[in-house]
Amino acid sequence: MFRTLLRSTPVRQALGLVAVAGLVNLLTLGLAYLQIRDGIEDTLHANLAQNMAGFRIAATPAAIAALVRAEAEVADPAARVFVYIWPNGRTTGNAEARLDPDGLSILPRPGGRPLSAAGYLPQVERIAGGVLIVAESRAPLAELSRTFLRLLIFSLAPTVLISLGAGVLLARRSARRVARIEATLDQLGAGDLSARLPVPDREDDDFARIGRGVNRMAAAQESSVAALRQVSADIAHDLRTPMQRIAVLLSDLRERLPPDAPETAIAARARDEAERAVAVFRALLQIAQIEGGNTRARFAPVDLAALARTFAELYDPTAEEAGHRLLPDLPDTPVMVLGDRTLLGQALANLIENALRHTAPGPITISVGTDAGTATLTVRDTGPGIPPDERDKVLRRLYRLERSRTTPGHGLGLSLVAAIAELHSAELALDDAEPGLRVSLRLPLYST
């Protein structure tokens, strides 16, 4: 959670802003502090100089001591210290002081009042053989530091907290919108071109603009795909009729030629080619029609096991003649699903024909099974299969047409199966049967 928040752009921006605000705050306060501190120090120095000047008029140690004593009477040593060290080392004043080679030290007088904890700013002068020490407490400076520290805390903490909070809020809001955009893009990427992003009309920020852009792109894509499908369906429709007439005429021609004339074989070959073309057109049209999807209204309960048994039986002699073996593995009890019997049968027929046509003689297993509310229809061969990286592609919309032209063996038959699976909201899977191809169609069981 925290890590994802940190990764989001608004939170990073908020943190950046907090850093900048803090830095500016720190800089201003720092400069102000220095300025005021200098002022206070100047005042302290001026006070010292003034106090010192008053003592310079005295000429003897006794006179100075008297002046010091008088000042010390009224001065609080916590604020200001006056000490005179006599030439004989005796001290007079409101504190004790010692002058060592390594510096001056001010100590409280025994039984006297306490000294300032903040330390002192001293001035030392030799007067009349003794040493006069006047020191101002540093308390105002310490007080200043404390004040500025409080200022810093009181101004910086709210800035940081408020900008951080606002950043997180913005981040979550934008994260949700980004997630919606991502979800829509994923849907579009997965092939659902009808996916759209909800964008209210009154919104006009950058997210709304991106959202509208995504929607425009998806709509353009959708309409061009629809147009492409329509065009291919139209072409197939317009070409199928004349092509089928050609096939019929060629068939007639073949009938009228003498059976052993070389022309007869040519006519037969031409008719076969024409019929192949008709079959392709028919498959294309049927895919277009299934993708249109209005056949769903006519769905009825279908016994998948019985259907598979019918087709296994129908294809059995053909398979045997081609050297294959059809092995039905079907339950005796009905396996009911909701669907179109003709289309499901056609899907099964296409799978069986694919296996018959494009694999070397071997066993072909047709099985129907049930598992947790789903029925699975499987056709398995022992042929070369489809390489893993091609499997998804042969089922992908539009791609498959391109693919089926270059992949011998899994042509429009498999595309039609994919369209039928989609109509039934069935899951179509191609896997490696090691060896061979296993095509399975999973659809929900029908319960009354």
Place this chain on the structure above:
Amino acid sequence: MKLLLVEDDQTTADYILQGLREEGHVVDHLTNGRAALGQATTGDYEVLILDRMLPGLDGLSLLRALRAARVTVPVLFLTAMDGVDDRIEGLQAGADDYLVKPFAFGELSARVAALARRPQMQAEETVLTAGDLRMDLIRRRVTRAGQEIDLLPREFALLEHLLRRKGRVQTRTMLLEAVWDISFDPQTNVVETHISRLRAKVDKPFDRELIRTVRGAGYRIED
């Protein structure tokens, strides 16, 4: 046989008319649906062949109107659309059979013949014969020249279907519909292999061929 063809496309109409007339049928031809409604109710036709798309009154409405007027003559419906939906719509409107355009003439001819003779089919028969072939429907036994022939259930059903329509051509799609209940035409010649298996048992051991192939159309069993 007296037939009425209602078809507005001249190429298709010529193709059908020529074929049917060559077979010796009397065929009236109309191009307008509204005109056909009157003609079909008054004329004494054995089979009507209706196109789905017609000027005036389309084929579906014409068919519904005919059935509403209690005209029970068998109707073969022609359509350029081969969707399952269209097929069902046509059958629901009262068509007896359905053919997708364009088609081989043999298919049309076989279906017209099947429709015309349908009412005379006898359901009571318990023994079907063709030449020296005998099928006992109750005991489910088949013999030829007194010799027992062992058939698989589907082979039995196929032979029974042909025997019940003795002398009439049955196309591959008609057989698929009747014997397997499959209403599309698979690419592989599945029906041919079933027929050849049946022949291997019924015809091959004997001197005369009963199951005949009708080129470009289908199969027929003869006495």
